[in-house]
Amino acid sequence: MKKNIQTFLLLCALLLAHLSVLAQATISEQRxxxxxxxxxxxxxKGRGTATPEEQKAARYIAKQFKKAGLKPMGENGTWYHTFTFRKSNDPHGIETAxxxxxxSRNVVGFLDNGAANTxxxxxxxxHLGLGHDRNSLDANPQGKIHNGADDNASGTAGVLALARYFAKNGVRERNNFLFICFSAEELGLIGSKRYTERPTIDLSKAHFMLNMDMIGRLNDERRLVVGGVGTAPDFVPVLQSLPKGNLSIKTDSSGVGPSDHTSFYLKNIPVLFLFTGQHADYHKPTDDVDKVNFSGQKAVLDFAVQLIEALDQKPKLAFQPTRSNTEDTPRFRVTLGIMPDYTFEGDGVHVDGVTEGKPAARAGLQRGDRIIALGDMEVHTVREYMQALSKFQKGxxxxxxxxxxxxxxxxxxTF
Ligand SMILES: [Zn+2]
Structure with missing residues (x-):
């Protein structure tokens, strides 16, 4: 009898251990x-770059990496990759003397699978902190907390979720994983740029880089933008082979975009970028947690897991350059003061937000308008809009x- 009880208890313990492994190896909406x-x-306070609250956020991320079982992969055996920069006084530039x-600091953790590549x-x-850096779209941002729930607490939570998933799924993947949360992105991708200049792993061994920026607003159309698909020949066929569930995937080939994957692309690393689209709260104090679609975010991350697992099976990905950088990033001397909807698929530029006091607002443009020409230049896409805009001077x-x-x-x- 006693022996039976012991056997029974042992079985229970084994079953529980097994269940707990399985339970940890899913993306938890609650988490x-x-x-x-x-x-x-x-x-x-909006996680402003180089503030005490940014450091608080960094410590939180490091703690989660540690709990997930990652190894610190910052500098000198720490979780942190620190860097210095000069904050610009010029609203267009990044650094002035x-x-x-x-x-500031990036937070870096490593999952060592004993593999050659990562x-x-x-x-x-x-995020924008208290709105002092001129990148808020609020009419009067100074002193208002910009919580940045979608931009980019959502992507940060995504990194933590994937770290927990791959560390606890009981599978040894064919690649190692480097999980990294960047700072100073909002001031011009500075953290990721500094990391690629002074990396803590050998970047020639990078299989690919996946960046998530604003993945918390999956809407009724359930559209997920996957950027960077032109940066490796394997990306499109792998994406096509995956079940999409009820997600509607929209792809973009370019390796250059308005977020940190750009820094890795410029080092000839294949990149992917996940983004659930623009919205009216973008860069405003109203980008709050009550507007985040958590079940949608889970769907995005479940899809990311499938994508990563499929790409993990491939030999080291070949890099493929996309459109030229000068063409992708025209220099602006002027701004119209609108927020384009990057996920809009119709003709023209769909206006998702208008900044008060800027030329578009003064001319009476409103959210929902669709711009089809600037001067004598027709505008069919956001790219054409940006190219048209780059032709103008102040005044x-x-x-x-x-x-x-x-x-x-x-x-x-009038600009
Ligand atoms: Zn962002």
Missing amino acids: LRRDVTYLASDKL DAPMLT IIIGAHYD DTTTVRFVRGNETLVREV
Whole structure:
């Protein structure tokens, strides 16, 4: 009898151990909610670069990496990869010589599978803090907490979720994993740029880099943008082979985009970028946790797991350059003050937000308008819009042609 009880207890223990491994190896919606809620709480004051609250967020991330069982892979055996930079006083530039020197940090953890190559998974964790850096779209941002729940507490929670998943799934993948949360992204991708200049692993051994920036607003159309698919020949066929569930995947080939994967692409590393799209709260104090779609975020991460697992099976990916960088990043001397909807698939540029006090607002443009021409340049895509915009100088006056409802309107704008 006693022996039977012992056997029974042993079986129970084994079963529980097995169940707990399985339980940890799923993306937990509840856990996503907990991480985003903390990172986007007023306590962290918008995670402004080089603030005490940014350091608090960094410590939280390091603690989660440690709990997941990762190895510190910052500098000198720490979780942190620190860097200095000068904060620009110029609203367009990144660094100016007269600006004060600031110190900031990326948080880096490693899952060592004893493999030759490494998959890099990243997201930026900084945001706009109290709105002092001129990158807020609020009319009067100074002193308001910009919680950045979608941008980019959501991506940061995504990195933590994938770290837990791959560390606890009981499978030894064919690659190692480097998990990295960047700072100073909002000031011009500075953290990721510094990491690629001074990496803590051999970047020639990178299989690919996956970046997540704003993955918390999957909407009713369930559209997930997957960027960078042109940067390795294997990406498109692998994506095509995966079941999409009820996600509607929209791909973009370019390795250059408005987030940290760009820094890795510029080092000839294949990159992928996950993004659930623009919204009216982008870079405003209203980007709050109550607007995050956590079940949608879980769906995005479940898809990311499948994608990573499929790519893990491939031999080291070949890098493929996409469109030229000069073409992708025109230099702007002027701004219209609108937020384009990057996920819009129709003709023209769909306006997702208008900044008060800027030329578009002064000309009477509104959210929902669709811009179809600037001056005599027709605008069919966001790229064409940016190329058209790069032709103007401060003080120039031109016309903007746009569609509102059934009407086509023309207004004069002065930059
Ligand atoms: Zn962002």
